[in-house]
Amino acid sequence: MARVTQVTIPRQMTELISSGHKACPGCGGILVVRHVLRIIGSKTIITVPASCLTVMEGEYPRSAFKLPLFHTTIETAAAVAAGIRAGLRAKQQNDIHVVAFAGDGGTYDIGLQALSGAAERNEDILYVCYDNEAYMNTGLQRSSSTPYGASTSTTSSDNFKTQQKKDIIQIMLAHNIPYAATICVSYLDDLKMKVKKAASIEGTRFLLALAPCPPGWGYSSDRTIELGRLAVRSRVFPLLEAEHDKIRLTKRPAKIPVSRYLSMQNRFRHLTDQEIARIQENVDDKWRNIFKAE
Ligand SMILES: Cc1ncc(C[n+]2csc(CCOP(=O)(O)OP(=O)(O)O)c2C)c(N)n1
Ligand code: SF4
Numbered sequence: 001m002a003r004v005t006q007v008t009i010p011r012q013m014t015e016l017i018s019s020g021h022k023a024c025p026g027c028g029g030i031l032v033v034r035h036v037l038r039i040i041g042s043k044t045i046i047t048v049p050a051s052c053l054t055v056m057e058g059e060y061p062r063s064a065f066k067l068p069l070f071h072t073t074i075e076t077a078a079a080v081a082a083g084i085r086a087g088l089r090a091k092q093q094n095d096i097h098v099v100a101f102a103g104d105g106g107t108y109d110i111g112l113q114a115l116s117g118a119a120e121r122n123e124d125i126l127y128v129c130y131d132n133e134a135y136m137n138t139g140l141q142r143s144s145s146t147p148y149g150a151s152t153s154t155t156s157s158d159n160f161k162t163q164q165k166k167d168i169i170q171i172m173l174a175h176n177i178p179y180a181a182t183i184c185v186s187y188l189d190d191l192k193m194k195v196k197k198a199a200s201i202e203g204t205r206f207l208l209a210l211a212p213c214p215p216g217w218g219y220s221s222d223r224t225i226e227l228g229r230l231a232v233r234s235r236v237f238p239l240l241e242a243e244h245d246k247i248r249l250t251k252r253p254a255k256i257p258v259s260r261y262l263s264m265q266n267r268f269r270h271l272t273d274q275e276i277a278r279i280q281e282n283v284d285d286k287w288r289n290i291f292k293a294e
């Protein structure tokens with residue numbers, strides 16, 4: 001199938017989301033969508049399951065998105081994207097990107113079955129999870145992406161989450177998909193390289209994007225980019241890519257303590273030094289065991 005490998009972005013098309021969208025100030029999620037679309041370009045159809053992103057787009061007949069967008073049920077972003085691809089194939093329109101943008105609740109939890117089915121069939125779609133680590137649109141409930149120690153509206157500070165964040169990258173790689181990567185809007189060169197690569201590959205491609213959320217995580221809205229950097233530098237959110245099952249780090253930052261990342265967010269402010277040390281240990285173990293790095 002013909003693929004767009006050289007991504008050229010005509011000047012008037014660079015912004016595919018208009019100002020006047022309804023994201024909160026400092027929303028990391030809308031920045032993910034904005035930058036991915038700027039690189040992918042306007043020959044794109046997107047699916048969006050129930051999430052904050054549904055609200056960000058605006059209510060019918062208005063839309064802040066300058067391309068075709070299908071709102072789906074929260075379970076079906078990947079299935080609908082696969083259906084759109086099948087329709088395009090039937091019409092021999094093979095030069096159009098089909099992209100699903102879904103939250104962590106719609107990816108790690110409620111939409112996992114459809115995503116797994118699409119990945120197992122190696123459907124020709126790009127799936128982007130903007131991960132704000134909770135069900136934000138419905139009032140900050142815990143998801144299986146919420147990290148250990150975080151308080152949410154369903155895990156209060158005196159009863160915080162005690163399970164680890166689910167490793168969705170490993171789950172996706174178990175499907176033997178051709179490409180998976182993590183991205184962060186604080187590292188745009190890295191993001192651009194990965195989105196371009198994902199756009200050039202056929203089959204199911206999965207991008208996990210860290211999406212800091214000022215009201216949900218409890219920090220000032222002007223610090224989103226800084227927080228993304230701290231997530232990467234503290235090694236809480238490793239920037240990596242995997243072609244089939246070969247994982248490689250795309251950044252090896254000099255290590256800073258996880259406490260610098262955690263202390264900027266109210267959702268972790270109840271943690272004791274002992275709990276923070278435990279989180280540090282988990283991060284260190286992961287780097288040692290998976291990335292073979294100290
Ligand atoms: C089956 C089902 N359960 C619950 C809901 C209610 N609901 C709508 S949006 C949403 C939050 C989705 O969270 P996430 O996917 O993480 O996106 P975010 O809101 O954080 O951007 C929920 C629970 C729904 N629409 N369908
Ligand atoms: S609640 Fe969080 S994810 Fe939702 S629009 Fe606001 S900043 Fe973005």
Ligand SMILES: [Mg+2]
Binds near residue numbers: 103104105131132134
């Ligand atoms: Mg979420």
